Amino acid sequence: xxxNQATFVTSAPNLSRCPTxxxxxxxxxxxxxxxxxxxxxxxxxxxxxxxxxKTPGRTQLINxxxxxxxxxxxxxxxxxxxxxxxxxxxxxxxxxxEYLKQxxxxxxxxxxxxxxxxxxxxxxxxxxxxxxxxxxxHILLTKADKLKRGAAMNAxxxxxxxxxxxxxxxxxxxxxxTKGVGVDEAQSKIMDWIS
Numbered sequence: 001x002x003x004n005q006a007t008f009v010t011s012a013p014n015l016s017r018c019p020t021x022x023x024x025x026x027x028x029x030x031x032x033x034x035x036x037x038x039x040x041x042x043x044x045x046x047x048x049x050x051x052x053x054k055t056p057g058r059t060q061l062i063n064x065x066x067x068x069x070x071x072x073x074x075x076x077x078x079x080x081x082x083x084x085x086x087x088x089x090x091x092x093x094x095x096x097x098e099y100l101k102q103x104x105x106x107x108x109x110x111x112x113x114x115x116x117x118x119x120x121x122x123x124x125x126x127x128x129x130x131x132x133x134x135x136x137x138h139i140l141l142t143k144a145d146k147l148k149r150g151a152a153m154n155a156x157x158x159x160x161x162x163x164x165x166x167x168x169x170x171x172x173x174x175x176x177x178t179k180g181v182g183v184d185e186a187q188s189k190i191m192d193w194i195s
Contacts, residue, residue, distance in 0.1 A: 001067050001195065003187055006044040009072070011061035015098045019064055022105040024194045025072035029096070029130075030112030031122055032078030035142035038177035039112055040065070040075055043187055050075050062099060071194050072105070079122050101133050108136040108193035110186070115141035115155050115174060119162055131167045138189045139163075139172035145179045 012018045028036045037050035049065060063075040076096055100109065109130050113123050118141055130137050141159060144152045152174050163170045171189070175182035 001071055003043055003067065003073070003190065004045045005067050006040075006046060006049055006065040006073055008049065009064045009066045011063050013061055014095045015102055018062060018099070018103065019066075019072065021070055022064075022072050023070040024107050025064075025074050025103075025105045026108050026110060026190050026193050027074040027076050027100070027103075027106060028110045028112065029076045029100075029126060030078060030142075031114070031120065034078065034112040034114055035177060036075055036078065036112050039110075039140060039142060039175065039186075040073060042177040042180065042183060043190065044073070062095065067194070073190075074106075079126060097129070100130060100135060106135065108138065108189075110138050110140055110190070112140045112142050112175075113159075115144050115147060115152060118155060118159050127163075127167055127170060131170060136193060137167070137170040138186070139170065140175040140182065140186055141172060142175050142177065144174040144181050145176040 010019060028040060030036050040050040041047055050063065060077055062077070065073045067073065076099065079093060079096065100106070111123065111126055113119065127137060139159065141156060147155065156172060156174050159172050163172060173182050173185050175186060
């Protein structure tokens with residue numbers, strides 16, 4: 001089983017429509033426009049696997065990508081700001097909460113945060129919620145290529161400091177889909193969880 005075998009399978013509007021054959025999956029969560037789709041494409045090495053967009057809120061369904069018949073990567077709708085009506089956004093958030101809490105096949109959650117604005121209020125709520133329901137978490141500080149190396153490392157240390165105090169056991173790393181920074185580390189974490 002390899003990440004580069006990923007293929008799009010289905011989009012589910014809610015938990016009841018998710019694939020029943022899954023025994024292990026890793027979900028990708030993050031604020032709208034944090035770079036989930038770009039990260040998925042880079043981590044699998046498949047350009048265009050997940051649709052990228054400059055418009056926040058493009059991912060509106062729970063998207064499943066199979067690695068084989070029983071292992072999946074899952075792209076969740078972005079939380080926080082999105083150019084959609086409030087009622088639609090509330091529905092996503094309810095579906096997201098149900099998926100995270102009740103999905104038995106879920107082995108871990110990758111939370112993506114823009115390294116220039118990490119641990120926003122919405123990010124902290126997401127980390128706190130996932131931590132509270134005992135889901136293993138790993139944070140990718142995306143768009144690391146937008147900062148100089150020293151500034152990126154400072155941002156990472158700051159986030160790790162918050163995690164150590166408030167959310168022990170949650171790990172974090174820097175990541176750039178554009179430059180390939182942190183790809184091996186993230187791939188290794190995903191494969192550990194999924195296999």
